[in-house]
């Protein structure tokens with residue numbers, strides 16, 4: 001059975017998923033964590049991986065996008081019903097793919113039903129959630145694929161549901177609300193939207209994450225000795241994307257190799273792409289030092305969005 005990187009199941013396809021980096025990021029989640037909290041859960045690749053590998057006792061998935069959290073609630077509490085709904089929607093597309101997709105999209109925009117979102121994510125271009133000005137999901141279908149086959153989806157949904165367990169908490173708050181409840185026994189893993197993507201722009205569903213506010217929130221976690229790990233942009237070659245988190249937060253800054261930039265390869269350069277991973281002092285203490293194999297980054301890089 002091919003489950004993906006590190007043989008870990010994926011609940012659903014999602015642009016920006018940390019699925020490929022999960023085996024590396026998992027090394028920074030201390031064994032025996034009481035509750036792993038993901039304030040920016042998306043497809044919760046890190047919580048799923050931690051559940052799969054038994055690294056935390058409980059999980060809290062939060063995302064400001066309400067329909068996504070409704071989808072998580074069905075995955076956790078009604079995997080059979082959700083699987084049946086997906087199979088039904090998926091099978092109904094044959095022979096009228098584009099029309100069917102448009103109908104499901106229109107129905108989702110009216111009802112926000114999670115099973116419709118699951119189909120749209122499986123079927124749309126790059127598994128990306130995009131809304132227009134009116135707040136309607138407007139991404140197009142990927143004409144090269146018909147979306148994850150029901151048997152594969154059903155298997156994944158059940159594996160993920162079982163791994164996370166019924167105790168998993170699901171909420172749809174702004175991340176700042178979640179951070180207030182985190183304690184020293186927890187580990188908060190944060191993967192906010194890329195700085196370039198959300199700069200100064202609130203969508204109808206999701207409030208943008210402002211850099212200064214985010215830094216203040218991390219400072220408050222430090223003051224309360226709450227352990228945390230943050231994925232925050234990165235660099236290709238010498239070019240960094242977004243601002244780096246400030247030194248005053250006393251974080252260990254590591255870089256995880258993501259891949260080779262296709263543009264750089266075309267230009268004959270070998271600029272590898274790295275994603276930044278920041279580990280708080282309290283987390284490093286709980287880990288007993290930075291894990292082996294996690295490369296601590298160079299000090300200075302140039303930023304693109306200053």
Ligand SMILES: C[S@@+](CC[C@H](N)C(=O)[O-])C[C@H]1O[C@@H](n2cnc3c(N)ncnc32)[C@H](O)[C@@H]1O
Nearest residue numbers: 016017018040042043044045064065174175191
């Ligand atoms: C980069 S994605 C997280 C991807 C996730 N790590 C995964 O493996 O799929 C960022 C997520 O943050 C959510 N988000 C954006 N702004 C937020 C906010 N202010 N509070 C909570 N969630 C937010 C988005 O809806 C999106 O799902």
